[in-house]
């Protein structure tokens with residue numbers, strides 16, 4: 260279930276110890292304060308509870324559904340008593356049920372400066388909110404036909420995409436923001452000639468290649484996860500990679516009716532950086548994760564694909580190929596590559612060109628991208644106002 264019931268919410272609110280030191284806030288990358296919003300919610304002051312979330316986090320509902328448990332929950336004092344408060348779900352439920360008003364711009368007048376933001380993912384949206392509140396006009400250029408960036412690759416079961424739109428509708432201020440969809444920017448430096456500053460929040464749009472013969476017969480995780488219905492199959496699916504994104508690919512293929520799904524992971528299963536919940540879901544969907552296996556070649560096999568994989572060995576420091584261990588698996592309908600992605604080249608020679616989110620830090624989480632977008636906007640404000 261995505262949201263808590265009334266009873267569940269009340270139980271979670273009552274379990275909070277209202278810790279004076281607020282470890283949950285210190286662990287949150289955007290300094291959202293669960294102690295505060297839980298306290299308000301417990302007293303039935305819903306408007307204050309909503310405001311306590313949204314003034315720090317413009318995408319609080321989306322975060323509530325997908326923030327990993329390594330931040331506020333890991334720091335929750337209740338871990339030492341029994342188990343942590345389910346802070347993300349409490350946050351999502353409060354916003355789902357009680358948010359009615361925008362944070363707004365508090366009457367801040369436009370200051371005449373114009374900023375371009377490239378990329379309407381979490382980092383770009385957060386930057387837009389901070390700049391709009393400070394009186395800047397913002398044009399947001401987005402290659403795709405929707406806001407949300409990589410969040411749109413997250414399966415609906417985990418994150419209904421209408422929630423991304425909802426968060427955006429509370430950020431968007433039509434008197435000072437323009438969203439330009441289907442507007443790919445080739446060279447951010449060119450936009451610097453037109454605007455007082457440019458924030459680049461383009462994520463990591465380039466999928467890493469396997470660099471094996473027959474690679475073109477496989478599908479990238481981006482192509483797959485943006486439009487999984489186009490690749491629906493009742494046959495066998497191979498997923499190359501062992502991170503969260505690979506897990507989302509495997510689960511999506513299983514949910515869409517694949518007869519079997521196998522993952523091929525270069526390292527050991529114990530090295531997979533995925534949560535316990537994700538491990539459990541792989542088991543529930545009977546997905547076989549093959550550790551220490553790397554792909555070597557993909558070939559056509561009639562209507563199917565033949566995937567050649569080899570065994571790796573780990574000597575305590577590095578992984579190497581085990582000689583003569585290659586086997587051919589001739590039965591796949593679909594091979595998905597999900598071994599990561601990288602950002603476009605950066606241009607760090609222009610002071611009014613500032614990078615934010617995954618394109619700056621490498622693959623991260625939604626809440627870290629939001630923090631980075633907010634910081635980039637603050638840096639832009641300081642640069643533009645003092646130049």
Ligand SMILES: Cc1cc2nc3c(=O)[nH]c(=O)nc-3n(C[C@H](O)[C@H](O)[C@H](O)COP(=O)(O)OP(=O)(O)OC[C@H]3O[C@@H](n4cnc5c(N)ncnc54)[C@H](O)[C@@H]3O)c2cc1C
Pocket residue numbers: 325326327377378379380381382383400401402403406407408409410412413442443444445460461462463464484503504507615616617618622623624625626628
């Ligand atoms: C499958 C998947 C599952 C994930 N699951 C989770 C999760 O459960 N929890 C979590 O916290 N995080 C998760 N993440 C990570 C999270 O989505 C990212 O960290 C976050 O979206 C990064 O935000 P960003 O704004 O930096 O970049 P992005 O979200 O990648 O947004 C960048 C935007 O820029 C646009 N763009 C790129 N180049 C240009 C250009 N030249 N011109 C115009 N527009 C451009 C892109 O179209 C995109 O919309 C997941 C990611 C994926 C792929």
Ligand code: SF4
Pocket residue numbers: 274275276277278281282283284293294297334335336337344346
């Ligand atoms: S750490 Fe946990 S128990 Fe303490 S205030 Fe935060 S949410 Fe409540």
Ligand code: SF4
Pocket residue numbers: 283286287288289290291292293316322323326330331332346347350626
């Ligand atoms: S934004 Fe995410 S990390 Fe921060 S308090 Fe909320 S759920 Fe926790």
